[in-house]
Amino acid sequence: MKVYGIKNCDTMKKAMNWLADNGVAYEFVDYKKAGVAAAHLPDWASRAGWEKLLNTRGLMWKKLSDDERSGVDEAKALTLMAQYPSLIKRPVLDTGKQLIVGFSPENYAELLK
Template identity: 55%
Template sequence: MTTTIYGIKNCDSMKKAFTWLKEAGVAYEFHDYARRGIDEDTLKRWAAHTGWEKLINTKGLTWRGLSDAEKSNLYEARAYQLMIAKPSLIRRPVVERDGQLMMGFDPTRFDEFFNQ
């Protein structure tokens, strides 16, 4: 099974996810937004599972740093543009495994996701 985890290396949620994966013996590929960015096709694929609104981390510093004009009137195409320009807006981690998708870190959800 192929597992890819997307995020930013120094994020606390990512560190917890990396630790969980290591302890569980799950092999994975890491896609670092800071080095590799993200493309619109990937965001659209994820949005098909979750809706584009759930991709955006509205609790993070990057979201809080956006202007009120950027936050209001947010629509799908504009959201993709913002996430491509500022990948730290994307909720972390995003985990893809054999066509399945999970967002955010929670040990119980990771157990369920990886032990299906």
């Protein structure tokens, strides 16, 4: 199982603490440092939906120009997320069978136990 995200993100810390507290083994991949986000985005979008992956509530989204934020479709969303990995909702947990985007203790408990 791999957990993709950004190390300094509070939501990532909560997710990794939950996984550790519940004895779930995982490999963490910092997709900003490893540069793997662009390669995984098409697969993630087909499995979870680009709308779920695109974080429109974060600071990075607010920093984009009006032109960048307008008329977003799948192609534009994938381009923006590849260019600005901080736009990818965190964490992205890939169990091999399912892809879980975002963190909630209830969702993790239901899907991982």
